[in-house]
């Protein structure tokens with residue numbers, strides 16, 4: 001609706017682009033099987049076209065019923081962090097165009113250092129994030145150090 005009930009004029013309560021892309025990232029996160037942290041990512045080009053979507057999950061062929069989702073298992077080889085592909089990596093690998101240089105990535109959670117490397121190498125120029133709850137951790141500090149050096153903006 002347009003907020004006034006007037007059906008002859010444009011709706012005014014539509015989603016703005018940024019809200020829309022972040023909502024797509026959050027929708028993608030709902031596909032994640034991770035019991036603790038679900039992350040989604042949405043890559044957008046200069047024409048406001050979505051060119052890649054991803055969420056955190058086990059690599060292809062790695063049965064997500066067979067691989068452990070534990071964070072602190074007795075057996076350290078069962079730690080999910082050894083196996084899970086991060087949302088940003090999947091979104092970049094899932095791109096539906098040849099080149100994502102200059103694109104923006106919308107993410108639910110500030111990208112870790114490993115994702116920052118892939119973001120930088122892919123040519124993405126901006127990161128829009130919702131949560132920075134791990135800001136104090138070394139991997140987030142390293143991530144920001146690399147993004148700053150590579151002139152990738154984040155907000």
Ligand SMILES: O=c1ccn([C@H]2C[C@H](O)[C@@H](COP(=O)(O)O)O2)c(=O)[nH]1
Pocket residue numbers: 034036037038039055056057071084085086087088109110111112115
């Ligand atoms: O940049 C990131 C960082 C983390 N993830 C994923 C990887 C894991 O599935 C979870 C983190 O698990 P915790 O239970 O919070 O340790 O989030 C990601 O996709 N992108």
Ligand SMILES: [Zn+2]
Pocket residue numbers: 086087088111112113114115116
């Ligand atoms: Zn990551």
